[in-house]
Each structure stands twice: as C-alpha cells, then as structure tokens.
Amino acid sequence: MRIGGADEEIAGIIERINSFDDFFTTSSCSGRIVLICLPEIGAKREAKFIGKWHRAVAKEEVLEAIKSSEKGEIWLLSQSPILHVSCRGLEKAKTLLRIAIQSGFKYSSIKAIANSKDNGKVVVEIVSTERMDVPLGKDGVMFCSESYMDFILSKGNFMLERGKGKLKRFYYGLKEVEENLFLGRKG
Amino acid sequence: MRIGGADEEIAGIIERINSFDDFFTTSSCSGRIVLICLPEIGAKREAKFIGKWHRAVAKEEVLEAIKSSEKGEIWLLSQSPILHVSCRGLEKAKTLLRIAIQSGFKYSSIKAIANSKDNGKVVVEIVSTERMDVPLGKDGVMFCSESYMDFILSKGNFMLERGKGKLKRFYYGLKEVEENLFLGRKG
Numbered sequence: 001m002r003i004g005g006a007d008e009e010i011a012g013i014i015e016r017i018n019s020f021d022d023f024f025t026t027s028s029c030s031g032r033i034v035l036i037c038l039p040e041i042g043a044k045r046e047a048k049f050i051g052k053w054h055r056a057v058a059k060e061e062v063l064e065a066i067k068s069s070e071k072g073e074i075w076l077l078s079q080s081p082i083l084h085v086s087c088r089g090l091e092k093a094k095t096l097l098r099i100a101i102q103s104g105f106k107y108s109s110i111k112a113i114a115n116s117k118d119n120g121k122v123v124v125e126i127v128s129t130e131r132m133d134v135p136l137g138k139d140g141v142m143f144c145s146e147s148y149m150d151f152i153l154s155k156g157n158f159m160l161e162r163g164k165g166k167l168k169r170f171y172y173g174l175k176e177v178e179e180n181l182f183l184g185r186k187g
Numbered sequence: 188m189r190i191g192g193a194d195e196e197i198a199g200i201i202e203r204i205n206s207f208d209d210f211f212t213t214s215s216c217s218g219r220i221v222l223i224c225l226p227e228i229g230a231k232r233e234a235k236f237i238g239k240w241h242r243a244v245a246k247e248e249v250l251e252a253i254k255s256s257e258k259g260e261i262w263l264l265s266q267s268p269i270l271h272v273s274c275r276g277l278e279k280a281k282t283l284l285r286i287a288i289q290s291g292f293k294y295s296s297i298k299a300i301a302n303s304k305d306n307g308k309v310v311v312e313i314v315s316t317e318r319m320d321v322p323l324g325k326d327g328v329m330f331c332s333e334s335y336m337d338f339i340l341s342k343g344n345f346m347l348e349r350g351k352g353k354l355k356r357f358y359y360g361l362k363e364v365e366e367n368l369f370l371g372r373k374g
Contacts, residue, residue: 090277094300109296109312113281125296134321135342143338144331151330155322 009164010081016174022088023096026123031081031130031163033057033156035065038073050074056157059149071139078132078156081163084111085124093122099177100126103170128166130159196351197268203361209275210283213310218268218317218350220244220343222252225260237261243344246336258326265319265343268350271298272311280309286364287313290357315353317346 010030017023035051051057051065066074087093093110100108107127114120134152137143144152197217204210222238238244238252253261274280280297287295294314301307321339324330331339 090300109298110300111296113277113297131318132320132322133318135319135339137338143335145335148330148332148335151324152322 009167010083013083013167013171013174016171016178017083017085020178022092024086026084026086028083029079029081030054030167031160032079033153033160034077034079035062035069036075036077037069038075039071047075048072054160056160057153059146059153062149062153063146066136066140066142069140073138074136074142076132076134076136076152076156078130078159080107080128080130080159081105081126081167083126085126087122087124089120090122093124095177096124096126099173100124100170103173104128104166105170126170128163130162132156132159196354197270200270200354200358200361203358203365204270204272207365209279211273213271213273215270216266216268217241217354218347219266220340220347221264221266222249222256223262223264224256225262226258234262235259241347243347244340246333246340249336249340250333253323253327253329256327260325261323261329263319263321263323263339263343265317265346267294267315267317267346268292268313268354270313272313274309274311276307277309280311282364283311283313286360287311287357290360291315291353292357313357315350317349319343319346 010028014025014028017025031054033051033053034049036047037050038047048070050069051062053061062076085096087096090113097108097110105126105128107129109125110122111125112123114122132152132155135143136149197215201212201215204212218241220238220240221236223234224237225234235257237256238249240248249263272283274283277300284295284297292313292315294316296312297309298312299310301309319339319342322330323336
C-alpha cells in the first residue's frame, strides 16, 4: 500500500472523492520511481525501499541511493498513479470505474466485493498501464552502464509526467459527475 | 488480447473452466517473454511484436529478433500468465477470483460487470505480479550490453517458470471446487 504524503498532485482528487457520500479513499499515490532491494528473487513483498521519488529523478540521485543497498537484487520501478476507493454498492463502483478508464487509467478494476447484500462495500483500484520494472544489478554490482541508466530514467521520468496528466483528466472527470448531481455530497 | 495457441500449460485449465456451466474463457496466455517495437514513446497499443516466446529464451534468439526491428523503442517484457473468464453472476465470479488469488495470482480482479441484473456477465482477469518491462534501445541501437541482457533474461526466464507453477496450483484449485460439487457441470 502506498499512502499519500508529499503527493500534492493527488490531493485534490482525494478531497473530491471523499466529499461524496458513497466513496472514500483508502490509499493513494500520484505515481513514483522507486529503487528496491530484493533479498531473494521474486520476493517483491520483502523488498526494501532504498529510493523513492514522486518527481523526475536524476541519475546521480539513483547512484547515491544504490550505495546504501544491501545483499540482493536491485530493481528500478516506475509505477503508475494508484488509488484505492471504497464504494458503497456496485453501481457507484461501476460509475467510478468508468470515469477512471475514460481518464486513461485503463488497468482499473474491482479488487474486492464485500459479502453483504446489495449495498456492500466495493473496492475499486484505479491504475494506468505505464510501468517499468527493470533489474539493475545484484549484491551491490550493477549490470547496467551509466548511459543505460540515463536511458531508462528518461523513460521513467516521462511515464511519471504522463501519469500526472491522467490524474488531471480524472480530476475533471469527477467534476463532471458532481455537476450532473449524479452522486450525493457529504455535509 | 492474447489467445492461446502453443500454450500447452494452460490448456488443461481452459478445458476445466469451460466444463463448468457458469464459466467460459475468452482469452488466455500461459505467460511469455516478448520483444516489442514501439513507434512512439508510451504508445504500447501500437507496439509491433518482433519476438514472442512461451518458454525460456536464449540471448541469441533475442539478438536475432532485434535485427528485424524498425524505427522506434525496443522493449523486452516478461508477462504473467493471463486468463479472462466470463462468469455468470457475481457470486461465481467471486469464487473464481478467490481461487485465483489463493493460487498466487494476486493481481486478479473483476474487469467488467454487465448491466443486467443479478445473473449478468462478469469478467474476471486472472494475473500474477511477476512482471518485467525493460527498455533496451531505440532505432536499432541497443543501450544495454550483452552481459546485461544475460542478466535480464535470467530474470525473465525465472518469472516464466514461476508463472507456470502458479498455473499448476490454480488447476488443482479448480479441481477442489469441482470435487466439492460447488458448481454445476455442463452436459
């Protein structure tokens, strides 16, 4: 789970979603580039974060962060914005899902549906397709060159920008819903 | 959409799912390593496949495939097994989703719910977290070294194996359901 903190871009969206009666956000991230160290291959859940940026990152910053890595594989990941929203009832969840997909978050889906009847809790995950998962090296030894690192960081930084553009579209998508008075407001 | 063909590992699963009254598969892939050429950054939908392997791949094969690339970025992707299953009704979809997640397909979700009432069509996507998305070069120029390619291919091949192990678990998970006579059978 990625909990918002310095994620300014997403703050307006969270505020808007939480202003509706039938929605609340449970986690969020505006997109990020991370450097992780995996103690063992495939065990991403045990990953240690050795670098985390919600903005464009420079090679020097990544190289500096790598110095603090321990034994294990080092991966550089570029991750899409992500939002988890708890919705009251399936129909509201489907509305949110539609808006998210129309805004460019094409990998969005329903992650869980509570077992209660009609108006149960439904968790929608909002996420886009932009993604990069690159293994860089192992046990402190980098298998890639610095010029290759320049190349992948330019991709990662570009994806980050693209994700932020989609967040803007999603924000305005939510506004439309609001204007159409489709959903009740809190307070 | 990835349609099964040479995907032997997944054939038994497809057969089993389609033997149930309330399920049918709409697309599937047992996991693969692909080499794509993107005419423009970020436009993954316009990607041209220049290599596709449902088994462990050797560096020589990848290098050979790269020769046929055109103008654009070249990416190597390692993709999880994927299955799309159309389910009759939400409860059946949730059962399938639970089995998939328990079998290790932790990114599985509900992708779409038809607009009809209780027994509408629900599409479940079954997919795991194993994934690698590595940019290699641009316009025929490789930005990574051959030894780096060895490294990422060892990761990709390992992920492929892991995915096939999960398919086995999922197959036996489905068998359990069948034995418990939880779901009706066709014919």
